[in-house]
Amino acid sequence: METILFLAQTEANGSLGKAALEALSAAKALASDLAGSILIAGLVGGDVQVGADQISSCGAARFVAVAGPDFVPSRYSTDLVAAAALCTAASATIIVAPATSRWNRVLAGVSQRLDGRIDAHVTGTTVANGQPGITRWYYRQRMEAVVQRTRRPWFILLDPGCGEPWSGAVGTASVELVSAALTDAQRRTTVAGIQAPPADQQTIRPDAKLLFVAGAGWTKAQPDGKAHPEEAETLILGFLAATKASLGSSKSLVDLSGEGHAVLKFMTHLNQVGQTGSTPRHPKGLSTCCHGEEPHTVGWRFITERRAINLNPNCSWAQGKADVLYVADAFEVMRKINALLTARA
Amino acid sequence: MSIPYQIVVCGSLVPDPLQTLEPVSNPAGPALKNELMLPAVLDPWAGHALFEAAHLAKQHPGSKVWLVTIGPRAKLQQVMMIVAQKVPFELVALDGPASGFAESAEIAAALAEAIQAIPGLDRSRLLLFGGWESASRGAGTTMQMVGERLGITDQFQGVDQLTITPDGSLRVLERVEGGKHQVSLCTGLPALLGWATGNLPEPPNNPQVGMLNMRTVMPALQRAKPVKIANDGVAFASVALPKQRRDTRIVKDLSTDDIAREIVEWIGKD
Numbered sequence: 236m237e238t239i240l241f242l243a244q245t246e247a248n249g250s251l252g253k254a255a256l257e258a259l260s261a262a263k264a265l266a267s268d269l270a271g272s273i274l275i276a277g278l279v280g281g282d283v284q285v286g287a288d289q290i291s292s293c294g295a296a297r298f299v300a301v302a303g304p305d306f307v308p309s310r311y312s313t314d315l316v317a318a319a320a321l322c323t324a325a326s327a328t329i330i331v332a333p334a335t336s337r338w339n340r341v342l343a344g345v346s347q348r349l350d351g352r353i354d355a356h357v358t359g360t361t362v363a364n365g366q367p368g369i370t371r372w373y374y375r376q377r378m379e380a381v382v383q384r385t386r387r388p389w390f391i392l393l394d395p396g397c398g399e400p401w402s403g404a405v406g407t408a409s410v411e412l413v414s415a416a417l418t419d420a421q422r423r424t425t426v427a428g429i430q431a432p433p434a435d436q437q438t439i440r441p442d443a444k445l446l447f448v449a450g451a452g453w454t455k456a457q458p459d460g461k462a463h464p465e466e467a468e469t470l471i472l473g474f475l476a477a478t479k480a481s482l483g484s485s486k487s488l489v490d491l492s493g494e495g496h497a498v499l500k501f502m503t504h505l506n507q508v509g510q511t512g513s514t515p516r517h518p519k520g521l522s523t524c525c526h527g528e529e530p531h532t533v534g535w536r537f538i539t540e541r542r543a544i545n546l547n548p549n550c551s552w553a554q555g556k557a558d559v560l561y562v563a564d565a566f567e568v569m570r571k572i573n574a575l576l577t578a579r580a
Numbered sequence: 581m582s583i584p585y586q587i588v589v590c591g592s593l594v595p596d597p598l599q600t601l602e603p604v605s606n607p608a609g610p611a612l613k614n615e616l617m618l619p620a621v622l623d624p625w626a627g628h629a630l631f632e633a634a635h636l637a638k639q640h641p642g643s644k645v646w647l648v649t650i651g652p653r654a655k656l657q658q659v660m661m662i663v664a665q666k667v668p669f670e671l672v673a674l675d676g677p678a679s680g681f682a683e684s685a686e687i688a689a690a691l692a693e694a695i696q697a698i699p700g701l702d703r704s705r706l707l708l709f710g711g712w713e714s715a716s717r718g719a720g721t722t723m724q725m726v727g728e729r730l731g732i733t734d735q736f737q738g739v740d741q742l743t744i745t746p747d748g749s750l751r752v753l754e755r756v757e758g759g760k761h762q763v764s765l766c767t768g769l770p771a772l773l774g775w776a777t778g779n780l781p782e783p784p785n786n787p788q789v790g791m792l793n794m795r796t797v798m799p800a801l802q803r804a805k806p807v808k809i810a811n812d813g814v815a816f817a818s819v820a821l822p823k824q825r826r827d828t829r830i831v832k833d834l835s836t837d838d839i840a841r842e843i844v845e846w847i848g849k850d
């Protein structure tokens with residue numbers, strides 16, 4: 236018998252985002268699979284009524300919220316107070332929140348404050364023999380575990396893209412506002428804004444169907460004995476423009492860029508995929524001029540269909556890491572691909 | 581305004597990422613096969629935190645860097661032989677597990693206690709650094725809990741840049757969704773920063789720094805107190821390697837035109 240708190244932030248327009256609705260589905264499933272459990276929805280934001288109305292038919296027994304201008308910014312000090320207040324008001328034993336940057340920053344702090352336990356980057360929730368469990372990966376996506384806990388409260392941060400978002404009729408939710416008093420010290424961090432590359436240089440697109448990975452081969456000497464970084468840049472940008480794919484990179488390539496080499500100016504370490512980079516989720520991935528070493532390919536764990544273009548038939552992609560390996564010159568292939576895409580458009 | 585900072589960096593060791601890892605089940609819970617034999621490295625994001633700390637300390641005379649770490653003593657010694665050559669720091673070592681399966685709340689308790697025991701720690705000069713996630717547990721939870729135990733409520737995660745403004749405030753860039761950064765200003769210390777990659781290359785080995793560091797590293801390792809992690813209330817129902825190994829089709833004899841056509845078709849399919 237658990238009291239399950241679904242915890243979410245409202246977006247700038249007052250609504251709940253996709254990651255939040257996915258977490259709601261998981262919270263709802265736990266509440267219905269664990270006999271005698273109840274679901275409570277907890278929201279944090281400037282004004283939460285729109286968000287609460289959006290999920291008014293989700294079956295939550297209560298809607299609790301901490302709202303006000305202090306709770307608009309994504310900030311540890313205030314999110315800590317808000318989330319702790321909601322957990323306490325709900326007497327929550329299990330808390331399910333989306334693993335957004337906002338909740339990733341603070342929920343372990345909340346868990347500590349309430350003497351609970353936390354699992355982050357959770358990819359699924361289960362119920363077996365009446366016991367709740369979660370799945371998550373260890374050692375950077377190398378092994379997957381099912382974890383159960385007896386300590387409560389238990390905080391679960393569910394990674395975006397791991398389940399279906401909840402959807403249902405919009406209605407009117409009756410929201411209980413919970414007070415969360417702040418001191419001046421809790422306001423000494425201010426959020427100044429978001430820094431992003433100009434739209435035409437924004438190469439990271441989490442919702443894209445395709446991940447396009449560029450490796451260090453793009454900058455290496457080619458069969459004519461020379462490197463062709465300018466052409467590499469044109470080919471990659473041309474492909475991204477035509478397909479709206481998200482751009483990933485190997486570590487070697489971003490490290491080269493960081494060392495001031497005149498290569499692929501649009502590439503930063505935010506593009507890096509792998510052990511010390513990201514683990515994006517896309518239905519398809521195309522790797523080019525990248526060897527596919529293990530520290531890189533662990534970042535492909537959640538890429539469903541994988542293809543690679545590499546000159547070397549013995550590169551790591553050939554060792555069961557890709558569905559198809561094209562042994563070919565990526566410059567030549569990408570030239571042709573871009574021409575085909577342009578002709579189609 | 582230049583403050584001599586006290587920068588405490590938390591970081592442990594992880595298996596070299598080129599190693600093949602296999603889980604095994606021990607009476608005390610899951611572990612890695614031949615865990616103590618695997619070559620280890622400083623946890624990469626914690627490493628970035630350490631290099632950023634040293635860089636900041638250099639810019640602010642009088643600053644000092646501590647590295648607080650929990651790991652099996654013998655492995656710590658191996659890794660510290662290398663790390664000690666990179667940047668100056670004083671080591672605070674605890675002898676305990678560096679496993680991804682060790683409970684982060686318990687690790688955090690041990691780290692917080694070790695930090696509180698550092699003589700002369702001054703909260704008004706304290707910056708607590710760590711990696712935003714480990715390469716073992718990969719959760720990003722430990723540092724928050726250490727911070728909470730130490731009463732630090734200005735916390736940042738996924739940090740790529742820290743700038744000290746002329747009035748001594750911190751300007752912090754944190755990774756947020758979609759390849760963007762959130763920019764925050766924090767007007768007071770202490771503060772906690774969980775580092776992502778940052779902007780500094782790995783410093784080259786410097787034998788002189790190594791010799792200086794070793795004077796405190798060896799005694800710190802000898803003093804390392806044992807830490808017992810009970811994994812209280814946690815049960816691992818299973819730990820397994822991914823089942824799927826792909827049956828790679830290696831295409832060698834197709835013309836460039838045909839490859840391009842096949843890929844374009846594949847991209848277009850739903």
Ligand SMILES: Cc1cc2nc3c(=O)[nH]c(=O)nc-3n(C[C@H](O)[C@H](O)[C@H](O)COP(=O)(O)OP(=O)(O)OC[C@H]3O[C@@H](n4cnc5c(N)ncnc54)[C@H](O)[C@@H]3O)c2cc1C
Pocket residue numbers: 449450451452453455457484485486487488507508509510511512513523524525526527528529530531532544545546547550563564565566597598621624
């Ligand atoms: C602690 C640690 C963490 C790491 N973390 C990461 C990580 O997060 N992400 C990551 O990517 N790596 C990581 N690495 C590095 C990793 O081990 C590899 O060194 C790296 O992935 C290699 O990058 P690459 O394949 O682009 O480059 P290379 O190994 O140089 O491979 C280049 C490839 O390009 C091919 N090529 C060249 N020209 C062409 C052409 N015209 N057409 C087709 N193919 C061509 C070559 O055949 C070759 O396979 C990490 C390493 C360590 C030690």
